[in-house]
Amino acid sequence: xxxxxxxxxxxxxxxxxxxxxxxxxxxxxxxxxxxxxxxxxxxxxxxxxxxxxxxxxxxxxxxxxxxxxxxxxxxxxxxxxxxxxxxxxxxxxxxxxxxxxxxxxxxxxxxxxxxxxxxxxxxxxxxxxxxxxxxxxxxxxxxxxxxxxxxxxxxxxxxxxxxxxxxxxxxxxxxxxxxxxxxxxxxxxxxxxxxxxxxxxxxxxxxxxxxxxxxxxxxxxxxxxxxxxxxxxxxxxxxxxxxxxxxxxxxxxxxxxxxxxxxxxxxxxxxxxxxxxxxxxxxxxxxxxxxxxxxxxxxxxxxxxxxxxxxxxxxxxxxxxxxxxxxxxxxxxxxxxxxxxxxxxxxxxxxxxxxxxxxxxxxxxxxxxxxxxx
Ligand SMILES: [Ca+2]
Ligand SMILES: [Ca+2]
Ligand SMILES: [Ca+2]
Ligand SMILES: [Ca+2]
Numbered sequence: 001x002x003x004x005x006x007x008x009x010x011x012x013x014x015x016x017x018x019x020x021x022x023x024x025x026x027x028x029x030x031x032x033x034x035x036x037x038x039x040x041x042x043x044x045x046x047x048x049x050x051x052x053x054x055x056x057x058x059x060x061x062x063x064x065x066x067x068x069x070x071x072x073x074x075x076x077x078x079x080x081x082x083x084x085x086x087x088x089x090x091x092x093x094x095x096x097x098x099x100x101x102x103x104x105x106x107x108x109x110x111x112x113x114x115x116x117x118x119x120x121x122x123x124x125x126x127x128x129x130x131x132x133x134x135x136x137x138x139x140x141x142x143x144x145x146x147x148x149x150x151x152x153x154x155x156x157x158x159x160x161x162x163x164x165x166x167x168x169x170x171x172x173x174x175x176x177x178x179x180x181x182x183x184x185x186x187x188x189x190x191x192x193x194x195x196x197x198x199x200x201x202x203x204x205x206x207x208x209x210x211x212x213x214x215x216x217x218x219x220x221x222x223x224x225x226x227x228x229x230x231x232x233x234x235x236x237x238x239x240x241x242x243x244x245x246x247x248x249x250x251x252x253x254x255x256x257x258x259x260x261x262x263x264x265x266x267x268x269x270x271x272x273x274x275x276x277x278x279x280x281x282x283x284x285x286x287x288x289x290x291x292x293x294x295x296x297x298x299x300x301x302x303x304x305x306x307x308x309x310x311x312x313x314x315x316x317x318x319x320x321x322x323x324x325x326x327x328x329x330x331x332x333x334x335x336x337x338x339x340x341x342x343x344x345x346x347x348x349x350x351x352x353x354x355x356x357x358x359x360x361x362x363x364x365x366x367x368x369x370x371x372x373x374x
Contacts, residue, residue, distance in 0.1 A: 081121070092194070122165070237258045260323050296338075
């Protein structure tokens with residue numbers, strides 16, 4: 001029978017915690033609870049035996065401390081839906097794929113999402129036909145267009161991560177599935193990129209694969225199939241994305257977009273969409289953790305975007321301007337992260353007052369160093 005060294009075991013646990021638990025408490029809660037339960041059981045039993053043997057009462061507070069930790073552990077799971085509509089092979093600039101693979105990696109690596117809980121809908125899905133434009137040769141023009149098929153493995157670990165095509169039918173399938181999967185303990189992160197459209201006013205939409213289109217209202221119908229959730233976070237990159245906000249206001253939701261309902265959003269051709277890029281910088285690696293508490297709340301992420309988005313912080317003049325939007329009617333934006341809530345989070349059952357931050361601007365057109373998104 002081997003000797004028990006409780007302190008060594010404890011040290012191992014905290015090493016594991018540092019390695020596997022990135023940014024949030026819920027990642028810790030959901031991902032490691034089974035391991036901690038097991039190790040706790042080992043420690044508790046061994047500690048009791050050791051105490052009996054060596055009468056070392058110092059172990060008692062350690063055991064009690066773990067009982068305390070266990071009471072805070074829940075089985076909440078984070079889910080995500082990531083959509084790159086693409087429109088068609090010519091318009092599906094590789095920047096959109098770059099954004100998709102980047103945020104996917106952040107969810108898996110930094111926030112501990114399970115691969116099965118991240119639904120990826122990318123342009124033509126698992127079709128090996130060409131679907132994206134890897135345009136090159138910017139300086140000097142003319143740009144050279146070349147095409148390939150989006151890799152299905154977003155994070156380069158050898159396993160395919162794309163699940164569906166970005167079609168209305170597949171969006172319906174995914175939200176119907178989530179409606180049956182999610183519990184009132186779980187969170188959802190919905191992220192979109194690609195070109196957007198407007199029917200006028202705040203009636204807008206997202207272009208999908210093969211020139212198909214989903215309106216803000218139709219998108220909300222799909223999202224609202226999910227009635228069980230702790231909180232939901234939305235991030236819309238496409239032009240006129242702010243037009244989705246009035247359709248999706250609801251309890252314990254935080255909504256963000258690159259642009260208002262009335263303007264274009266912008267991207268760097270062959271690189272990334274600027275809002276997506278800065279949003280990812282905010283939520284990965286604690287980049288946006290302004291108050292230094294070890295978590296990036298959605299309010300912190302939004303404020304980070306406002307400061308760093310080149311098209312929102314004064315780097316460029318009109319028409320290369322976008323006004324990122326933020327809605328937080330339940331007042332939870334400073335308490336929720338992409339995976340997990342802070343101690344002060346207390347779900348509010350009814351939506352509060354709609355708050356739109358950021359001014360509205362008319363859509364303007366043009367292209368120079370950047371290329372307008374349709
Ligand atoms: Ca393809
Ligand atoms: Ca993969
Ligand atoms: Ca709308
Ligand atoms: Ca923080």
